[in-house]
Amino acid sequence: MMTAEHLRSLIAAGLPCDHLEVTGDGRHWAAVIVSPAFEGRRAIQRHQMVYATLGERIHNDExxxxxxxTYTPDEWRARAGTR
Structure with a gap:
């Protein structure tokens, strides 16, 4: 069974992350991902990048x-400033 730490390490191995939070119950997950690789990309493209890091784990229902x-570092800093 997938753990939050394992999922976190898979994402971090595939994307440079300034901040990464992963929570979930073993099948349903939520992630906050801050990466400079998201710069200039739309939300759907960012999600596709994350899915690509997980590869077959998404397709085989793991x-x-x-x-x-998903945020760029600048978006994340701006969000932190509004709290």
């Missing part, structure tokens, strides 16, 4: 559902 919030 990760059943993944809800993502």
């Amino acid at each position: 990760v059943h559902a993944l809800s993502m919030k």
Whole structure:
């Protein structure tokens, strides 16, 4: 069974992350991902980049559902300033 730490390490291995949070119950996951690789990309493209890091784990149902919030470092800093 997938763990939050394992999923976190898979994402971090495939994307440079300034910040990465992963929570979930073993099949349904939520992630907050801050990466400079997202710069200039739309949300769907960012999600596709994350899915690509997970490869077959998405297709073989090892990760059943993944809800993502994806930010560039500048977006993340701006978001932190509004709290």
